[in-house]
Structures are given as structure tokens and as C-alpha cells.
Amino acid sequence: xxxxxxxxxxxxxxxxxxxxxxxxxxxxxxxxxxxxxxxxxxxxxxxxxxxxxxxxxxxxxxxxxxxxxxxxxxxxxxxxxxxxxxxxxxxxxxxxxxxxxxxxxxxxxxxxxxxxxxxxxxxxxxxxxxxxxxxxxxxxxxxxxxxxxxxxxxxxxxxxxxxxxxxxxxxxxxxxxxxxxxxxxxxxxxxxxxxxxxxxxxxxxxxxxxxxxxxxxxxxxxxxxxxxxxxxxxxxxxxxxxxxxxxxxxxxxxxxxxxxxxxxxxxxxxxxxxxxxxxxxxxxxxxxxxxxxxxxxxxxxxxxxxxxxx
Amino acid sequence: xxxxxxxxxxxxxxxxxxxxxxxxxxxxxxxxxxxxxxxxxxxxxxxxxxxxxxxxxxxxxxxxxxxxxxxxxxxxxxxxxxxxxxxxxxxxxxxxxxxxxxxxxxxxxxxxxxxxxxxxxxxxxxxxxxxxxxxxxxxxxxxxxxxxxxxxxxxxxxxxxxxxxxxxxxxxxxxxxxxxxxxxxxxxxxxxxxxxxxxxxxxxxxxxxxxxxxxxxxxxxxxxxxxxxxxxxxxxxxxxxxxxxxxxxxxxxxxxxxxxxxxxxxxxxxxxxxxxxxxxxxxxxxxxxxxxxxxxxxxxxxxxxxxxxxxxxxxxxxxxxxxxxxxxxxxxxxxxxxxxxxxxxxxxxxxxxxxxxxx
Numbered sequence: 001x002x003x004x005x006x007x008x009x010x011x012x013x014x015x016x017x018x019x020x021x022x023x024x025x026x027x028x029x030x031x032x033x034x035x036x037x038x039x040x041x042x043x044x045x046x047x048x049x050x051x052x053x054x055x056x057x058x059x060x061x062x063x064x065x066x067x068x069x070x071x072x073x074x075x076x077x078x079x080x081x082x083x084x085x086x087x088x089x090x091x092x093x094x095x096x097x098x099x100x101x102x103x104x105x106x107x108x109x110x111x112x113x114x115x116x117x118x119x120x121x122x123x124x125x126x127x128x129x130x131x132x133x134x135x136x137x138x139x140x141x142x143x144x145x146x147x148x149x150x151x152x153x154x155x156x157x158x159x160x161x162x163x164x165x166x167x168x169x170x171x172x173x174x175x176x177x178x179x180x181x182x183x184x185x186x187x188x189x190x191x192x193x194x195x196x197x198x199x200x201x202x203x204x205x206x207x208x209x210x211x212x213x214x215x216x217x218x219x220x221x222x223x224x225x226x227x228x229x230x231x232x233x234x235x236x237x238x239x240x241x242x243x244x245x246x247x248x249x250x251x252x253x254x255x256x257x258x259x260x261x262x263x264x265x266x267x268x269x270x271x272x273x274x275x276x277x278x279x280x281x282x283x284x285x286x287x288x289x290x291x292x293x294x295x296x297x298x299x300x301x302x303x304x305x306x307x308x309x310x
Numbered sequence: 311x312x313x314x315x316x317x318x319x320x321x322x323x324x325x326x327x328x329x330x331x332x333x334x335x336x337x338x339x340x341x342x343x344x345x346x347x348x349x350x351x352x353x354x355x356x357x358x359x360x361x362x363x364x365x366x367x368x369x370x371x372x373x374x375x376x377x378x379x380x381x382x383x384x385x386x387x388x389x390x391x392x393x394x395x396x397x398x399x400x401x402x403x404x405x406x407x408x409x410x411x412x413x414x415x416x417x418x419x420x421x422x423x424x425x426x427x428x429x430x431x432x433x434x435x436x437x438x439x440x441x442x443x444x445x446x447x448x449x450x451x452x453x454x455x456x457x458x459x460x461x462x463x464x465x466x467x468x469x470x471x472x473x474x475x476x477x478x479x480x481x482x483x484x485x486x487x488x489x490x491x492x493x494x495x496x497x498x499x500x501x502x503x504x505x506x507x508x509x510x511x512x513x514x515x516x517x518x519x520x521x522x523x524x525x526x527x528x529x530x531x532x533x534x535x536x537x538x539x540x541x542x543x544x545x546x547x548x549x550x551x552x553x554x555x556x557x558x559x560x561x562x563x564x565x566x567x568x569x570x571x572x573x574x575x576x577x578x579x580x581x582x583x584x585x586x587x588x589x590x591x592x593x594x595x596x597x598x599x600x601x602x603x604x605x606x607x608x609x610x611x612x613x614x615x616x617x618x619x620x621x622x623x624x625x626x627x628x629x630x631x632x633x634x635x636x637x638x639x640x641x642x643x644x645x646x647x648x649x650x651x652x653x654x655x656x657x658x659x660x661x662x663x664x665x666x667x668x669x
Contacts, residue, residue, distance in 0.1 A: 036466060081652070085659040090406060090466070091606060095652050098599050102645025109639040110358060218641070223474045230467050269482035276474040283468060287461040307325045307663065 007251075007258055009137040012146045013212065015250025017204040019149050021228035022235060022242040023156055024071075024200030030160065030237060031193030032173035034301035036093025037078055039225025040100030041198045045071040045205025047104040050216035051111060053118040053209075060121035064145065064206045071202015072195045074100065079194035083187045086303040097225070105218045113216050120214035121145065143211055145203075152200070157239050169193055173297030176304045186304045204228070223276060230279045234286045236295035245282075252278055324666040331661050343657035344607075344621075347650030354645070360636045368635075369628040381513030383623045388522040389580040390619035393601025395529050396447075396573035398610040402533065402542040403566040404549065409454060409469025410574045411598035412476035413447035417575025418582045419483065420446030422498050422589040425505040426488070432504040439505060440521075440579060447575020448568050450476060455567035459560040473598070484591050498589040507584040518584035523616075525573065530612040532569075542566070577601070596644060603651045622647060 021038060028035045049067035052059065078096050081087040108114050121143050129140040160166040168189055172179045176186045208224070209216050231249060235242035256274050259266065331339075352365055373379045393410055400407035407413075420442035424430070430438045454472060457463035484496040491499060507517040533539045545552040545562055552559055581593045600622055608614030629643035 081656060085656045086662075087655040087658065091651075091655055094408070094599075094602060095648055095655065098603070098644060098648040099652065102641045102643075102648055105641030106354075106358070106639055106645055109641075223470070226467055226470050230471070233464065233467075267482055267486070269478040269485070272481075273475045273478040276471040280468060280471050280475075283463050284457060284461060287457075287463050307327050 003258070003262065005134060005137055007254055009141060010254035010258075011138075011247065011250045012142045013250075014253040015246045016146050016149050017207040017212070017224065018228060018231060018249050019153070019243055019246035020145075020200050020207065021204035021225070022231045022246055023149075023152060023239070024197040024204065025228055025232045026197075026235070026237055026239060026242055027156065027160075027169070027200070028194050028197030029232065029300055030173045030297055031169050031190045032176060032297055032299040032302065032304075033079070033082055033190050033194055034089040034093065035078070035194070035197065036090060036229065037096030037100070037225075038093075038201055038228050039221060039223065040096040040098075041071045041074055041078075041201035042205035042208070042221045042225040042228070043100045043104050043219070044074045045202030046209045046220050047108050047113070047205075047216055048202070049206030050116075050118070050209040051108070051113050053120065054113050054116050054216075055111065058119050060119070060210050061144070063210050064121070064203060067206025067210065068199040068203040071205065072199040074202070075194050075198025076191075078198065079191045082303065083190045083194070086305065089301050089303070101219065108216055108218070115215065115217060117215045120209075121211045145207060145211060153239060153243055160239065170297075173299055176299055180304070180306060186306075190304070201225070201228075227275060227279045230283050233296075234282050236286075236291070237297060238295075249278075249282075326664045326666055328662060328664050336661060339657050339661055340607075340654060343653040344650055346657075347646070347653035350653070351642075351646040351649050354649075355632070355638065355642065358636075358638055358642075360632060360638060364636070368631045369624065372631070373624055373627060377513050379627060381515045382627050383620065384515055384519055385585060386626050387616075387619045387623035388518040388584060389577045389597055390600055390604060390622050391522040391616055392525055392573055392577040392580060393597045394604035394608065394615035394619055395525055395612060396570045396577060397601040397605035398608070398612070398615060399529060399532075399566055399573065400570035401605060401610055403545050403563050405455075405458065405563055405567055405570070406466045407451065407469055407567070407570050407574070408466050408598065408602065409451060409472045410570075410577065410601050411594045412469070412473035413450045413571050413574035414578030414581070414594040414597060415473075415476040415480050416450040416578075417443035417446040418578035418589050418593065419480065420449075420575070421579045421582065422488070422501075425501045425583075426499055428502075432502075435502075435504045436507065436583070439583060440576065443575040443579035444572040445575065447573070447578070448571040451567050451571030451574070455564055455571075458567075459563055480589075481591060484589070488589075490588075496591055500588045501583060505583060506587050507580075516584055518580040521576070521580065525576070526612045526616055533610075533612065538565075574598075574601075599644065600647060603647050606651060607654055 021042065025035055025038060045067035048070035049063045052063035052066045056062070074096065078092060081092045081095075082089050123141050124144050124147075126140040130136045132140065160169060168179060168184055172184065172186055172189045179189070180186050205221060208221055213220060227249070231242065231245045234245045253275060256271055259271065352362070355365060356362055373383060396410050397407060421439040424435065424439045424442050450472060451469070454463070454465050454468040457468055458465045484498065488498050489495070490497055509516050510519070533542065541552070541557055541562055544555060544557060545559060549559055577597060578594060581597070582589050586593055604615055604618045604622060607618045625643050625646055629638070629640060629646075632638040632642065633640050
């Protein structure tokens with residue numbers, strides 16, 4: 001029982017960055033922009049969050065906001081490449097990853113941010129609630145961003161499915177020509193979606209350093225950006241399934257360090273392999289259902305080439 | 311193009327589709343954008359405290375005037391060439407092989423197995439290692455290829471996830487049973503002389519350059535004159551068209567991924583046997599990424615891959631000196647490669663469109 005409570009109380013912390021990242025990816029990809037740069041935006045956010053805490057001061061919430069904004073800033077470059085310059089979205093996404101790896105490594109070395117531990121964001125003090133047996137540790141001993149993430153999902157759900165802006169966002173991913181004909185600005189809508197989406201990816205990165213590791217080293221995201229992309233496919237670009245996927249993945253990630261405790265012995269490096277192997281399994285499992293393959297927004301990855309239409 | 315386009319009017323700029331550009335003009339744009347990328351990178355380096363004259367010396371003068379540096383560039387270029395080919399072969403069939411590094415790891419594990427267990431007589435050792443490396447790479451691409459063909463699992467993500475699995479397996483070996491018994495360091499024991507690619511007689515240039523050029527010729531023939539090259543061209547243009555023509559697309563993808571995995575494995579072999587003489591825990595880093603960018607810059611053309619690899623190798627060798635003498639982190643090289651490719655990718659916009667400014 002103690003094992004179960006301890007395990008479940010760790011789940012939100014593991015699930016939150018995935019939930020944030022997948023939210024950002026869905027906003028971006030619903031507009032038809034294929035974003036393979038997730039790993040890059042996560043890295044940029046992670047480094048900026050750490051950088052603020054080391055160079056500015058112990059302001060974890062401010063650090064998280066800056067992490068998101070720097071994700072957006074980097075996203076602006078990506079958006080410029082794919083919407084205005086119409087660069088192949090696969091190539092542009094990969095370029096963003098490589099660029100981010102080089103840039104974060106160079107900048108953090110130049111600013112002397114590497115391997116400097118900091119306080120970071122601690123768990124929220126909920127007073128008496130955290131004392132409640134069982135649900136106390138699971139629900140009330142979390143950090144602020146866990147609750148914010150739920151709020152973000154509610155707001156995003158409302159915006160995407162209940163407002164005209166959300167309708168346009170979805171329409172521009174399915175049929176940009178129709179949106180254009182109706183007087184909508186396809187380029188602007190996509191650019192906005194990229195900027196907002198990469199904000200959440202940057203925030204997810206910030207979570208990895210500011211809340212989880214409380215330190216920055218090169219490549220700290222360790223491929224989690226790619227796992228986020230896989231989760232988007234699992235979620236079929238739907239918010240409710242995204243939250244579900246993030247929680248399931250959080251459960252798995254939280255379980256891995258606890259495996260030894262229940263007498264499950266695996267060599268260390270096989271344990272470290274597991275998130276990637278499980279992600280691969282998740283992808284196989286999602287594609288076994290043919291519905292998933294057709295769930296992607298119809299114009300995903302296709303640039304909008306108004307000038308080339310006749 | 312419609313003249314009532316409100317997006318373009320608002321910006322005061324109009325886009326017009328150009329007539330297809332001639333090959334020469336395209337080439338000029340390509341060169342210009344590479345130089346733009348180099349210029350931006352050099353500005354970043356100068357901001358990081360390296361003087362302009364030092365850059366000129368490290369990246370141009372010392373490389374052209376020193377035979378030793380020139381041979382270092384050539385040695386560094388060989389695995390780049392093969393990584394570029396591995397990426398190009400897969401991309402011709404629209405299979406994005408982002409898992410070159412994982413395949414390099416398994417190729418090198420297979421070759422190192424031959425080396426540390428002294429499999430086969432000494433004269434055939436290198437050949438055995440070569441073949442083992444190739445099949446090690448093939449082994450690591452088969453699962454993503456199979457998942458792509460059977461279940462349409464996105465190969466970009468699956469090959470990338472396989473990299474992380476391979477890397478952890480490599481660490482498992484190097485921190486476990488394959489640790490160097492003589493030093494205790496987490497890398498394999500040093501290869502014997504019979505397991506290291508032989509020198510060619512000029513500076514430290516070795517047989518890896520011969521292998522790289524040979525593979526360029528093979529792939530060039532495969533793309534340009536073989537029947538299979540034609541099939542690839544059709545598939546690259548449109549997979550539907552290929553299907554209507556009766557081409558078995560999944561078979562072509564399978565063949566292409568096998569070739570790509572084989573080349574990646576060889577790339578790992580060239581690094582471990584041609585440069586480092588052992589299997590280290592970081593020998594593969596950056597090659598997968600560089601291979602993709604090289605192949606993109608060269609438009610999947612094997613001869614172009616040869617040229618771009620020389621450019622990238624020059625950046626690496628120059629970057630190594632900057633690391634030693636100016637404490638510039640080696641990540642700068644990766645950053646420079648990414649910036650150059652970004653400029654080239656962006657330049658395609660100006661190849662396709664003409665901007666018309668209206669006041």
C-alpha cells in the first residue's frame with residue numbers, strides 16, 4: 001500500500017512535462033504545422049529556466065515563464081521558416097533540434113550555467129490537505145505547475161473546441177484553402193499556433209530543470225521531446241487523449257525507479273532504455289488501430305502555397 | 311496568381327512564382343547561402359571572443375598550408391561521406407533515417423566483437439569487421455523498417471528512439487564486460503594492428519578514404535544508371551505513381567533501409583577502426599545529424615556529398631583547434647552546421663519565388 005501511494009504521488013510530477021509538451025504540440029499541429037523540433041524547444045526552455053535561476057535569482061515561477069517565452073522566441077524562428085519561407089517542415093524541425101543542441105551547449109558554457117545546482121520550484125504548501133491519508137500525498141503534495149497544467153488543458157479545451165478562433169485553428173489544419181477563401185489569414189494563424197505551441201514546449205523544458213532536476217547539463221531532456229511527439233500520435237491530436245497518454249506515461253516513468261524496490265532486478269542501462277522502448281511499443285500499439293493513422297490533421301506537414309494555386 | 315491577394319497587399323510585398331531556375335543559378339544561390347551561413351557563424355564566434363584573423367587562420371590558412379591538417383580533414387571526411395550516403399539512400403525512398411547513430415553503434419559493436427574475440431585469421435580480420443559492421447547496422451534498422459512497412463509507424467520517431475536504446479546498450483557493454491581490462495576505462499580494449507585500417511603512405515591518411523570513395527561510386531551508379539535508381543526516382547516523385555506502375559513499394563523501402571543501415575554500420579566502423587582504434591562511448595556523436603544535413607545540402611547527390619563532407623570536416627578540424635586554443639565548446643561546430651543548412655533551406659524560397667515590393 002505504501003508502495004502504491006508513493007508511486008502514485010510521483011506520477012503527477014512525471015506526467016506534467018509530457019502533458020505540457022503534448023498540449024503545445026497539439027496546438028501547433030492542429031494548425032497543420034508538423035513540429036519535429038519538439039526536442040529543441042524543450043532544450044531551449046530547460047536551459048533558459050536554469051539560466052534565470054542561476055543568473056537572475058531564486059524566482060522559480062519567473063524562470064518558468066521565461067522558459068516558455070524562450071521556447072516561443074525559438075518557435076518564432078521555426079514559424080518564420082515553415083510558414084513564410086515554406087521550408088520543408090521535416091527539415092525545419094530537425095534543424096531546430098540541431099540548432100537548439102548547439103546553441104544551448106554554447107550559451108550555457110559561455111554563461112557558466114553548466115552543473116550549477118539551484119533551489120528550483122518546491123512542492124506547494126497546501127497545509128492541512130496534505131495530511132489527508134492516501135489522497136493527501138497523491139493530490140495535495142504537488143507543485144504549482146501540476147495544477148496549472150490542468151487549468152491550461154481546460155482553457156485550451158474551451159478555446160479549441162468552443163470558440164471561433166479554435167474552429168479556425170482546426171480548419172486551417174484540415175483545409176487551409178477553405179480558410180483562405182473565407183478571408184482567414186492562413187500564415188498568421190499558423191504562426192500564432194506555432195508561437196503558442198512552442199511556449200508550452202518551452203515550459204515543459206523549464207519543468208525538467210526548474211522542478212525536476214534542479215540543475216542544467218547539456219542535452220538534459222534526453223529525448224523526451226521525441227517521446228512527446230510519439231504521445232501526440234497516441235493522442236490522435238485530441239486533448240482528452242493527450243492528458244490520458246501523459247498520465248499513463250507518467251505512471252510508467254514513475255514506476256521505473258521503483259522497480260528495484262519491488263524486487264525487479266534489471267541492469268542499470270536496461271532500466272534507462274525503458275522509456276524509449278515503451279514509447280516504441282506505444283507507437284506500435286497506436287498504429288494497430290487504423291483509426292489513428294487517419295487521425296492526423298489533413299494538411300499536416302503541407303505548406304500553404306497560395307501563389308502556386310491556379 | 312490572384313492579384314487581389316489580401317495577405318500580400320497588407321505587407322506591401324507580393325510574391326511571384328519564378329520560372330524554373332537554371333542549374334548554374336541554383337548553384338550560385340546555394341554557394342551564396344552557404345557563405346551567408348558561414349558569415350553568421352563567424353559573427354557568433356567573434357562575439358564569443360575569437361578574433362577575425364584567428365578564424366581566417368584556423369579555418370583556411372592552417373588547413374591549406376599544413377599537410378598534417380589537410381590529412382586530418384580527409385580522415386574526418388570519410389565517415390561524414392558514408393553517413394551522408396546512408397541518409398541519402400534512405401531519403402531517396404522518402405524514408406527518413408534519423409537512426410544513423412544507433413546503427414553506427416550496433417555496427418561498431420559487431421566489428422568490435424570480431425576484434426576483441428579475434429574471430430577468423432588475421433589477414434581477413436578487417437574484412438570480417440567490415441561485413442560485421444554493415445550487418446550490425448542493418449540489424450538495427452530492420453525493426454523501424456518493418457514497423458514502417460507493416461504498420462506505417464513514423465520512422466523518424468522510431469529510428470530516433472532506437473538511437474537511445476542503442477546508446478544505453480553501448481554503455482551497458484562498456485561499463486560491463488567490454489571495459490578495457492588494461493586501463494579500466496569505459497571503452498573497449500585497443501584494436502590490434504590487424505584490426506586498424508592501414509595507412510596509405512601520405513601523412514596519417516588511411517584506407518577509410520578509399521572505402522568512402524568506393525562507396526560514393528557504388529551509390530552514384532545505383533542512383534544514376536541502375537534500374538533500381540529509376541525506381542527510386544519514381545518513388546521519390548510520388549509513391550502513388552510508383553504503385554500504379556506496379557513497383558512493390560514496400561520491397562523497395564526494405565532494400566533501401568537495408569542499404570542505409572549497412573552504410574551507417576560502415577560509418578561506425580570507419581570511426582572506430584580508422585580514427586579512434588577502439589570503441590569509445592562517444593565515437594558516434596554528431597555523425598547521424600551531420601549525415602542528414604550533408605545529404606540535404608548535397609540534394610542526395612553522392613558527388614555533392616563528397617564535397618559537402620569536406621566542408622563539414624574542415625569545420626570540425628577548425629573547431630577542434632578553436633576548442634583547444636580559445637575554449638570554444640565543440641557544440642559550436644554543430645551550431646555552424648545547423649546555421650548553414652538553415653540558410654540553404656531558406657534560400658529555396660528565393661529560388662522558387664520573386665519578391666515584388668509595391669509602395
